[in-house]
Every structure is written in C-alpha cells, then in structure tokens.
Amino acid sequence: MGKYETVIGLEIHVALLTKSKFLCTCSTEFGAPPNSHCCPICLGLPGSLPIVNEKAVEYGVRAGLALNCQINSYSKFDRKNYFYPDLPKAYQITQEAFPLCGPGYVDYYYNGELTRTKINRIHLEEEAGKLVHSGESIVHSEYSLVDYNRAGIPLIEIVTAPDISHPEQARVFLEQLRLILDYVGVSDCKMEEGSLRCDANISLRPVGSQTMGTKVEIKNLNSFRALERALEYEVRRQEAVLKQQGQIGQETRTWDERSGKTFSMRSKADAPDYRYFPEPDLPPLELKKAWIEDIKDSLPELPLERLHRLMEQYGLSHYEASFFVNYPDFNEMLEETAAIFPNVKMITNWLMGDYSRLAREQGHISPKMMAGLLEIVDQEIISNNQGKDVLEEMFATGKAALTIVDEQGLRMVSDEDALQRVIGEVLAENESLVERFISGETRLFGFFIGQVMRKTQGKANPEVVNELLKTALNSRRI
Amino acid sequence: MRKLAQLLQQGEVSSTEIVQNYLDRIAQEEGRINAFITVDKEGALAEAAASDARRKQGEPLSPWDGIPIAVKDNICTLGVRTTCGSRMLENYVPPFDAAVVTLLKRAGLPILGKTNLDEFAMGSSTEYSAFKAVRNPHDESRVPGGSSGGSAAAVAVGEAPWALGTDTGGSIRQPAAFCGVVGLKPTYGRVSRYGLVALAPSLDQIGPIARNVGDAAVLFSLIAGPDSRDATSSSQASFRLQLEDEPFPKGLKIGVPEEYFGEGLSSEVRQAVENALSQLEALGAVLVPISLETNVYAIDTYLTIAAAEASSSLARYDGVRYGMRVEAHDTNTMFEKTRGRGFGSEVKRRIMLGTYVLSASHYEAYYEQAQRVRTLINQEVQRAFEEVDLVITPTTPTTAFRIGEKRNSLEMYLSDLYTAMANLTGIPALSMPCGLDSQGLPIGLQIMGSHFQENVVFQVAYWLENALKGGSLSNG
Ligand SMILES: [Zn+2]
Numbered sequence: 038m039g040k041y042e043t044v045i046g047l048e049i050h051v052a053l054l055t056k057s058k059f060l061c062t063c064s065t066e067f068g069a070p071p072n073s074h075c076c077p078i079c080l081g082l083p084g085s086l087p088i089v090n091e092k093a094v095e096y097g098v099r100a101g102l103a104l105n106c107q108i109n110s111y112s113k114f115d116r117k118n119y120f121y122p123d124l125p126k127a128y129q130i131t132q133e134a135f136p137l138c139g140p141g142y143v144d145y146y147y148n149g150e151l152t153r154t155k156i157n158r159i160h161l162e163e164e165a166g167k168l169v170h171s172g173e174s175i176v177h178s179e180y181s182l183v184d185y186n187r188a189g190i191p192l193i194e195i196v197t198a199p200d201i202s203h204p205e206q207a208r209v210f211l212e213q214l215r216l217i218l219d220y221v222g223v224s225d226c227k228m229e230e231g232s233l234r235c236d237a238n239i240s241l242r243p244v245g246s247q248t249m250g251t252k253v254e255i256k257n258l259n260s261f262r263a264l265e266r267a268l269e270y271e272v273r274r275q276e277a278v279l280k281q282q283g284q285i286g287q288e289t290r291t292w293d294e295r296s297g298k299t300f301s302m303r304s305k306a307d308a309p310d311y312r313y314f315p316e317p318d319l320p321p322l323e324l325k326k327a328w329i330e331d332i333k334d335s336l337p338e339l340p341l342e343r344l345h346r347l348m349e350q351y352g353l354s355h356y357e358a359s360f361f362v363n364y365p366d367f368n369e370m371l372e373e374t375a376a377i378f379p380n381v382k383m384i385t386n387w388l389m390g391d392y393s394r395l396a397r398e399q400g401h402i403s404p405k406m407m408a409g410l411l412e413i414v415d416q417e418i419i420s421n422n423q424g425k426d427v428l429e430e431m432f433a434t435g436k437a438a439l440t441i442v443d444e445q446g447l448r449m450v451s452d453e454d455a456l457q458r459v460i461g462e463v464l465a466e467n468e469s470l471v472e473r474f475i476s477g478e479t480r481l482f483g484f485f486i487g488q489v490m491r492k493t494q495g496k497a498n499p500e501v502v503n504e505l506l507k508t509a510l511n512s513r514r515i
Numbered sequence: 516m517r518k519l520a521q522l523l524q525q526g527e528v529s530s531t532e533i534v535q536n537y538l539d540r541i542a543q544e545e546g547r548i549n550a551f552i553t554v555d556k557e558g559a560l561a562e563a564a565a566s567d568a569r570r571k572q573g574e575p576l577s578p579w580d581g582i583p584i585a586v587k588d589n590i591c592t593l594g595v596r597t598t599c600g601s602r603m604l605e606n607y608v609p610p611f612d613a614a615v616v617t618l619l620k621r622a623g624l625p626i627l628g629k630t631n632l633d634e635f636a637m638g639s640s641t642e643y644s645a646f647k648a649v650r651n652p653h654d655e656s657r658v659p660g661g662s663s664g665g666s667a668a669a670v671a672v673g674e675a676p677w678a679l680g681t682d683t684g685g686s687i688r689q690p691a692a693f694c695g696v697v698g699l700k701p702t703y704g705r706v707s708r709y710g711l712v713a714l715a716p717s718l719d720q721i722g723p724i725a726r727n728v729g730d731a732a733v734l735f736s737l738i739a740g741p742d743s744r745d746a747t748s749s750s751q752a753s754f755r756l757q758l759e760d761e762p763f764p765k766g767l768k769i770g771v772p773e774e775y776f777g778e779g780l781s782s783e784v785r786q787a788v789e790n791a792l793s794q795l796e797a798l799g800a801v802l803v804p805i806s807l808e809t810n811v812y813a814i815d816t817y818l819t820i821a822a823a824e825a826s827s828s829l830a831r832y833d834g835v836r837y838g839m840r841v842e843a844h845d846t847n848t849m850f851e852k853t854r855g856r857g858f859g860s861e862v863k864r865r866i867m868l869g870t871y872v873l874s875a876s877h878y879e880a881y882y883e884q885a886q887r888v889r890t891l892i893n894q895e896v897q898r899a900f901e902e903v904d905l906v907i908t909p910t911t912p913t914t915a916f917r918i919g920e921k922r923n924s925l926e927m928y929l930s931d932l933y934t935a936m937a938n939l940t941g942i943p944a945l946s947m948p949c950g951l952d953s954q955g956l957p958i959g960l961q962i963m964g965s966h967f968q969e970n971v972v973f974q975v976a977y978w979l980e981n982a983l984k985g986g987s988l989s990n991g
Contacts, residue, residue: 077611081831083604084591084613084710086745116827118873120850127830176845183835312873314882317717317824319746 041241041279043272044249045207046199049214050192051224052164052232053096059163059191060087060130067230071169071184079189081125086318089114093191094322095332096223097137097161100193102333103221104156104214106141110324112160114316119309122183123166131162131194133313137322144341145213146355147206154210155198164190193223199238199249204268208261211235216340216363228260235264240285241275250275251285255299257292267292271299343368351381360389366401367393373404378411387411391425395432402431410438417498419447451498453505456489459497460509463488475514482506516676516730520578523570530570530581534563534625537583541627541674547655549647550669552588554628555595559583562625569623579733580623585675587666588629589636590721591710592616599712600632600644600662603832603839603857613710614745615679615721615738622737627675630665634859635829636686636714638662639930640921643861648918651693653956657915660690660930666724667694677725677734681711683718684817685910685934688946691724692910692959695948697731697976698724700934702967703941704749707742715824716747718817718938728947728976729758735969749967756970758977765799767975770903772807775933781913787950787958788909794982795907795975803903809892810936816892817935818928819872819885826869832857864924889939896940900965905975908933910946910959933961943969947976949983 058065061078077085101108115133138159145152166188172178195214201207215226215233226233235258240250255271258264270292275285289308290299338346340362347358347368361368367388374384384407392407410431414424419442430441442448450456463485464471474481489502522528538556545551566581575581586592589599591609593616598604612620619626633643641649641664649664651657652672659668663680667690670678680687682700691698699722706721713719723734732754740753771792776785796802834840834853841852858866872881899906912932921927937944942963949960960979964972 077609080836082609082611082837083597083599083607083712083831084609084611086709088744088746118827118830120830120833120847122833122835122846125831125836127833128827181846310875312827312870312875312878314823314827314873314878317715317747318713 040244041276042244043202043204043268044199044240044242044252045201045204045268046238046252047195047197047201047207047211048236048238049195049197049211050234051100051195051218051226053093053191053193054222054224055090055092055096055191057090057092058189059090059093059161060189063189065190069186071182072186074186075188079125080185081127087130089319089322090191093161094137094324096191097159097193098324098329098332099221099336100195100218100223101138101141101159102329102336103217103223103339104138104141104143104159104195106156106159107139108324108329109135109137109139110326110329111135111321112137112324113321114161114319115313116316118312121165122181123168123185123188125166125185125188129163129165130316130319132160134315135321136160137193143210143213143217145210146344146359147209149355152206154200157196157198159193159195162192162194164188164192199240199252204265204272207237207268208265211261211264213340220337220339220365234258237264237268239268239271239275241272241279251287253285253287254289255292256289256302259294263292263294266297267299270297274299351375351385353381353385357385357389367396370396370401370404370407374407374411377405378408378415380411380415383411383415387428391428395428399432402435406431406437413438413442417449417451417500418442419449420499423447423449423495447496449498450493450496451501453501456493456497456502456505457509459489459492460485460502460505463492464509464513471510471513474510482510485510516579516582516725516733519582519676523581524575524578526570530563530566530583530625531560533581534559534583534627537627537673537675540672544652544672544674547650548652548668548672548674549649550630550659550665550672550674551585551628552598552600552631552644552646552665553596555626558595559625559627562620562623566623566625576621576623577737579737581625582676583625583627584619584734585627585630585666585669585678586616586619587632587663587678587680589632589681589712589714590616590679591712592626592629595626595629597629597712598646599636600634600646601857601859601862602645603853605645605839607838609710611710613721614707614742616710618738618740619679624737630663630669630678632665633662634862635712635825636662636681636683637825637861637865639685639689639927640916640918641665641668641690642918643859645859650918651915651956653695654915654954657917657956658693658920660693660911660915662686662690663698663724664690664694667691667696667698670694670696670724670726677723677730679721679734679738680724681714681719681721682934682938683714683821684938685931687722687724688910688934688944688959688961689930691946692948692957692961693915695951695957696724696726697728697945697947698722699731699735699945699969699972700937700943701735701739701969702749702751702943703938704747705739705751705754705943705967705969707740707745707748709742709744713824713828715821716828717824718821720938728973728980731945732756732758732973732977735973739969751967754969756973758973761974763798763800763978764904764971764974767800767905767971768803768903769795769800769975770803770805770899770906772805772810772899772906772908774807774810775908779912779929779932780909781952783952784909784911784913784958787952788907788960791949791960791979791983792907795979798978798982800975805899805903805906807895807899807906807936809888809895810933812888813892813935813939814928814932816885816888817931817939818868819881820889820939822865822869823873823882823885824869826866826873829858829862829866861924892936893940896936896942900942904964904968904971906963908961908963910934910961914952914954914956914958937963942966943972945972945976947980949979
C-alpha cells in the first residue's frame with residue numbers, strides 16, 4: 038500500500054462582538070440570567086419581523102477585509118429550515134446563495150514557512166439558542182430547557198478551501214485566524230464560551246492523486262487542541278480503513294474528548310434537506326463602495342505585518358516577534374517602552390522573562406515605570422538580579438524603581454577603594470583558602486566572591502568585584 | 516363616516532354610544548354570521564370612554580377618534596388573543612400590537628374585536644376557520660369569501676363600520692366582492708407587516724375594508740406609511756387624499772385585459788363590469804383593450820410561492836415556546852403531534868406542498884421556476900402600465916358560492932384567478948361593488964394601479980361609485 042495525503046477544510050463560526058443582536062435590539066451580553074435578553078423577534082413570536090443590525094454587517098465586512106476577501110456589494114439572505122427546540126423560528130436566517138464575502142486567504146507561518154490557506158467565502162447568519170439538558174444529552178434527559186439569550190447573536194461562517202494538509206497545520210491556521218479577528222476587534226473568539234466554533238472536513242487520498250477522497254465532517258471541536266487531536270485520530274482511522282481496502286463512508290462524526298475518538302453521528306443518507314430559499318422578510322444587502330473603503334481604512338496592523346515589522350524594525354528573532362504578535366498587550370508594552378528606552382534587546386528579554394509572569398497575574402505596569410527600571414539596571418545602579426526583586430516590588434507597591442532602590446538602599450557599590458578594603462578583609466580572614474587557591478583550586482574563586490557580596494549585603498557591583506578580586510589573588514602568586 | 520365624525524365632533528353622539536350600538540348589532544347578528552372570533556366588549560367600551568374624555572377636553576387624536584373598527588384575527592393585538600383561526604393559537608395572547616394596530620390606537624379607534632378567517636389566512640371562503648364558518652350576510656347559505664371573510668361580512672352586515680383585512684392572493688378583494696363592500700390590497704410595502712402573522716411574506720399586505728370608497732381611503736390613510744420595524748416597508752410617503760375635491764381625471768387610460776373576460780367568467784359578472792366600464796367611458800376615461808397573457812400562470816405561480824413561504828413561516832409552531840403543545844417523550848414526537856393536532860387539513864396540505872417545492876430535488880422545477888414566471892409576470896405588468904394608467908377587471912369570475920360547494924382545493928384555488936397577479940407584482944388593487952346578480956348577490960369590480968398609485972385607484976373608484984349610485988345598476 039502506498040502513502041496517503043490528508044486534505045482538510047474548516048468551517049468556522051465566529052460570534053460577532055456587536056452590542057445588540059443580529060436581527061433585533063436585544064443585548065448580546067454573555068452570562069446574563071436565562072431568557073433575560075429576549076424579545077418577540079429573537080423568540081420568533083408570530084408577527085415579528087427581523088431588521089438587520091448594520092453593525093453586524095460592518096463587522097462581517099471588517100472580518101472579510103482582514104482575511105483578504107472580496108466584499109460583495111450585493112448579498113442576500115436565505116432561510117435554512119429545520120426543526121430544533123433551540124431554533125425559535127424553525128429556520129435560521131443565513132446567506133446561502135449570495136454571501137457577504139467571496140474568496141480570500143490567510144498567510145501564516147507553519148513549520149517556519151510562510152503558508153497560505155484560501156478562504157472560499159464568509160457569510161452572515163444568526164445564532165441559535167442554548168439547550169440545557171437535565172441529563173447528558175437531549176436523548177438522555179428527563180427534560181431540557183432552552184435559553185434564548187444566545188438566539189439571534191450575529192455570526193459569521195468562514196469556509197476555507199480544502200487547503201490544509203496536516204492536523205497541526207489546521208490548528209496553527211485556526212490560531213492565526215483567531216488572532217486576526219481579535220486584532221480587528223470583531224470577536225473575542227473564545228472557544229470555551231463558544232464564540233469561536235470549528236467543524237472540520239477531512240479526507241485522505243493516495244499521494245499524487247488528483248481526485249478527492251470521501252470527506253468526513255467532524256463536529257464538537259471545542260478547543261484548538263481538540264481540533265488537532267480529532268484530526269490526528271481521524272487520519273489514523275481513515276488510513277486503517279483504506280489500508281484494509283475498506284471504503285470511507287461520507288458522514289458526520291463527533292469528537293469525544295474523553296475517549297479521544299470520533300464517533301459516527303449520521304451518514305450522508307440521513308443528511309437533512311434544509312430547503313434553502315430567499316428570505317422574503319429582508320431585502321438584499323447593497324453595500325456602497327465608499328463605506329467598504331472606510332472600513333478598510335480603519336483596519337489596524339494585522340498579525341503578519343506586525344511580525345515582519347517587529348523583526349525588521351527592532352531586529353527581533355522570529356520567535357521573539359511571534360511572542361509579541363500573539364500577545365498584543367505585551368507588544369504595546371514593548372513598543373511604548375522602546376519609545377522611552379532604546380535598548381530593545383534588553384526590553385525583550387525582560388518582557389519575555391520575569392515580567393510576563395507578573396503581568397499575567399497582575400496586569401501591566403506603565404511603560405514609563407518599566408523604562409525607569411531598565412535604565413537603572415543598564416546604568417548598573419542595581420544588578421540584574423536586584424532588578425528582578427525591584428520589579429516584584431514595583432508590581433506589589435506601584436512605586437517607581439528608583440524609589441524602591443533608594444528606600445531599600447539597594448544602590449550598587451562600585452567604589453573601588455571601598456571594595457578593595459572588603460576584599461582585603463575577606464582574603465585575610467581566609468588565609469588557608471587563599472593558599473589552596475594559589476596552589477590550583479581555582480573553583481574557590483566563587484567562594485571569595487560570595488564572601489564579598491555577603492559583607493556588602495549584595496550591593497557590590499559583581500563585575501567590579503570580579504576584576505578587583507582577580508587582581509588581588511594574582512598578586513599573591515609567585 | 517365623515518358624517519359620524521361630524522356628529523362626534525359636534526357632540527351629538529358619543530363614542531360610547533356608537534361602540535355600544537355596534538356591540539348590540541354584533542350580539543344580534545353573530546348567531547347567524549359568525550364574523551368574529553373574539554369580541555372585546557370591555558376593551559372597546561374602555562377605549563370609547565377614553566375617546567369621549569378626549570373629545571370633552573377638546574383633544575381628539577384624529578377626526579376619527581372614537582369610531583370603532585374590527586381587526587382580522589391574524590393581526591396581533593396586545594393583550595387580546597390572536598388565533599389566526601387556528602387551534603394552534605387558540606389561546607395565544609400577543610405581547611405587542613401590530614404596527615397597524617398602534618396606528619389605529621394613535622388615531623383613537625376602539626377595537627371591537629377580532630374577525631374570523633380561514634386558518635392562517637389559507638382559503639377563499641372562510642370555511643377553513645378552525646372554529647366556525649362565516650356566512651354571507653346577503654345569503655346565509657353562501658360563503659363570504661376569504662380569507663378575510665369575517666372582516667368583509669362584519670362590515671357588510673353592519674357589525675363594524677370598517678375593518679382591517681389581509682390579502683396574500685385576493686383575501687381582501689374576493690370577500691369584499693362577495694359581500695358587496697370595498698376592499699383594498701395596497702402596494703406591497705406601503706403598510707407595515709409588523710405584527711401580521713405571516714402566511715407568505717413576499718405577498719402579504721394589510722388593507723382596509725369599508726362600506727364605501729371614501730371610508731376605505733380614510734382607513735388606508737390611517738395605516739399607510741413607512742415603518743422601521745418592517746424591512747420590506749417602503750419609504751414612500753404616507754397616503755393623503757381629499758377625494759371630494761378631485762375632478763375625474765379625463766383622458767385617463769384604462770386597460771381592459773381580454774384574458775380576464777374569457778372562459779369561466781359568469782355572464783352576469785361580465786355584464787356588470789362592462790356596464791361600469793361604459794360609465795367610466797362616459798365620465799371621460801379612455802378604454803384600452805390590452806393583453807395580460809401571463810395571468811394564466813398567476814395561480815400556479817402564486818400557489819407555489821405562497822406554499823413555499825408558508826411552509827417555512829408556519830414552522831415555528833412547534834409547541835416549544837407558545838401556542839398548543841401536545842406532550843410527548845421526545846422532541847420530534849412532540850413536534851409531530853403538536854403540528855398534527857394543531858393544524859387543519861388545508862394548512863397541512865399547503866405546508867406539505869411548500870415543503871415539496873422547496874426540497875432539494877424539486878426546488879429547481881417548482882420554486883425556482885415559479886420565481887422565473889413571477890419575473891415574467893412582473894415584466895408584463897410593468898409594460899402594461901407604460902401604456903395605461905389603470906387596469907380594470909372583474910374581482911372574481913362568479914358571485915359568492917354556496918357553503919360546502921367547493922369541496923376540491925383546486926376549485927377553491929381558482930377563486931384567486933383574477934386577484935393573485937396584484938400580489939405577485941406588488942401593485943395596488945381595489946375591489947368595489949358594481950351591481951348585483953339576478954340572485955341579489957353583489958358583483959365586484961377590481962381596479963389595479965401601478966406601484967404607489969393608490970390615489971388614482973381611489974379617485975376613479977370614487978367617481979365610479981357615484982356614477983353607479985345614479986345609474987340603474989344600483990337597483991339591480
Ligand atoms: Zn430580541
């Protein structure tokens with residue numbers, strides 16, 4: 038048997054961060070008491086009619102532009118019909134035939150190489166409500182309750198081309214997509230809260246084959262890790278079936294996190310017929326070019342641009358630049374600190390080091406304070422190690438670095454005469470060890486340094502001590 | 516109605532007296548007519564008292580403040596149950612007023628009650644009401660037409676001075692014709708559909724039903740206008756017209772489509788309409804023979820699109836949130852049982868038909884084909900209105916048929932033969948009485964105008980009404 042290659046495409050649902058819902062004016066706030074953000078429209082009461090929230094369209098266009106998509110000046114809404122208790126009208130208002138955005142792409146680094154995944158389309162649609170089961174699932178429950186707070190929240194569905202060839206790549210792509218949508222502010226993209234959801238289509242084919250294998254859709258992928266693991270499992274499963282000359286059935290499977298396996302949900306024959314047709318309650322969306330241009334002009338720097346700029350402008354490594362691209366708050370800290378204190382290498386080391394732990398726990402300090410600390414470390418007023426303690430203190434008290442140094446008397450001693458005196462004392466108190474050092478036990482050098490530091494309560498400038506001690510010991514040889 | 520308004524204005528009569536009068540009339544006639552599903556006696560009297568108080572303060576909300584109205588029971592009324600003539604919504608009380616109801620209340624009109632209709636407005640005889648069949652006041656053995664049969668019959672028998680109906684394929688005009696009253700299906704988008712329980716959203720419109728053209732025009736002016744809650748509502752200005760001040764528009768071209776005068780048209784209806792046309796000619800109109808060939812496809816096209824949209828619009832009645840619920844062990848069974856028991860057979864027939872024409876394997880052959888034909892019909896009607904100002908036809912091929920006479924759905928569907936075109940194209944169309952047949956049953960004449968030309972439609976209807984009053988036909 039030959040080798041197989043994997044073909045993956047993703048369908049990603051993203052909840053838009055608009056303040057009100059897609060087709061009514063109810064709030065989209067997360068975590069409110071059940072059914073407190075509802076009205077006749079999002080409950081689908083008889084006689085209610087939908088009105089499109091312009092902000093949702095704007096966010097859809099924003100996402101489309103950020104993903105390099107063609108924005109369609111004419112798009113239309115359709116009804117997708119199916120019965121489910123969480124769907125108030127028993128149809129979902131979506132865009133089937135004429136989506137908001139046409140083809141686009143995402144460029145990102147995968148395995149160190151710039152890679153492109155194409156986007157087929159993006160369309161707008163409304164979210165369904167949320168079922169709360171008394172048991173484990175709807176079929177295993179005494180009763181189920183429905184919370185319609187979520188019903189009618191605007192979503193975009195992003196459909197990629199079957200362009201992805203590895204489970205890990207799928208995850209990396211999705212992470213990049215999340216980052217882009219976060220940058221342009223259209224979604225908070227929280228997989229755990231369901232504001233980013235992803236279904237994957239995967240098929241295998243013999244290497245070199247031009248025809249696609251039978252594709253399987255995987256649902257219930259609730260984290261980036263789940264996406265990668267489920268795809269990895271599916272590659273192994275499909276490979277095993279194919280190697281035994283079996284057929285892959287076209288079906289929808291669900292990922293089970295606990296067992297780490299996918300299970301069949303329904304076969305193609307059971308696939309529902311959604312009876313799409315044009316939504317008669319909503320006129321087509323006609324977008325003005327100037328409006329689209331305005332949105333385009335308001336887009337911020339996107340992750341890939343930033344990555345390249347950070348590497349070029351500050352000489353950061355790919356690894357370092359990626360860190361700041363992935364954490365925009367740290368990037369802000371970097372760039373604002375760099376505007377005050379020019380040693381970017383030093384800022385980078387500090388921000389990616391102890392600072393990142395403290396900032397994640399307690400939030401950022403001001404770039405000005407950070408620059409103040411780095412300046413006194415750089416000027417050797419305190420040592421690097423002292424700097425770390427001072428930083429902790431800055432987070433704890435909110436005081437400036439220099440204030441802490443002065444209050445605690447931490448200024449380093451670099452005065453050679455004073456240090457010379459201390460070194461003389463240390464050597465005099467440890468004559469026998471000095472003898473041993475001279476006769477070749479050079480590792481004792483560290484001991485002498487330690488003694489000097491102790492006598493100065495750690496304030497001695499280690500570099501100066503180093504030099505002076507070397508000279509003093511060398512003068513004893515002969 | 517102007518007279519009633521004047522009396523109210525002069526304090527000769529109070530709203531409470533008027534409303535009580537109509538309530539008495541309802542009590543007297545309902546046993547024989549069945550025009551109402553709900554009579555809101557208390558609500559109407561309370562509104563009347565409020566109106567009288569306003570009049571006393573010299574602050575009426577409108578010249579019509581205090582004159583009551585009946586509203587078809589598929590138009591939502593806050594706190595007053597809105598059944599759509601269906602078991603499914605037998606006890607459903609809306610938490611909001613339809614946009615038109617808000618407008619009526621803003622003008623100070625007390626609502627007498629909710630009128631009977633074919634279930635979810637699907638039908639042409641009001642026999643498909645889940646509660647009771649409406650009878651034609653002119654002959655109780657006959658239907659009043661439908662689906663706004665309750666509204667038309669109530670106005671005809673004097674249970675209400677005027678009423679709101681809804682029209683998806685002829686549901687205002689056909690009952691208006693059968694009951695001898697005036698009814699208008701406005702231009703699509705001219706009256707807000709917010710709060711109208713949808714049958715087929717691309718075809719539905721709310722419109723006035725009244726005893727004469729002038730009253731219909733007044734009621735239309737109260738409900739027309741843009742509404743931000745209905746995305747299909749047009750930004751076109753509201754409607755204002757002083758009919759009495761306008762002379763007959765001489766030289767007006769009236770198109771007479773031959774297809775509407777062919778096979779299936781009763782000779783008495785033909786004669787009455789032709790007579791009316793010659794009256795218009797005498798007034799100074801120019802009659803232009805035209806052709807509307809695509810009308811033969813109108814019924815099939817209408818049925819396909821209406822059924823498709825209805826199958827989706829009525830899917831929400833699943834027992835989960837409101838309305839009837841038949842309990843079951845799992846949700847799918849609950850859906851099935853609720854819908855099985857809640858809907859009547861005509862509604863089920865149309866839902867099945869609509870589901871079929873939208874299904875993946877039949878979509879192209881039926882739904883998409885119907886949309887293509889709808890475009891052709893639109894194009895032909897548009898061309899016609901480049902030639903003529905109005906089109907006049909009979910409203911229905913025959914006068915009112917007997918209750919139970921049309922057992923077959925297809926026969927029933929043919930009632931909309933002359934009316935469906937206006938819904939498919941969105942143009943305004945008015946039905947008005949133009950005489951009686953040999954059995955004393957009213958004959959309806961339909962005036963269609965181009966989009967947003969209700970003023971011309973009303974003007975001509977008004978002059979024709981006057982002419983017919985003086986003519987021999989009124990003695991029919
Ligand atoms: Zn809402």
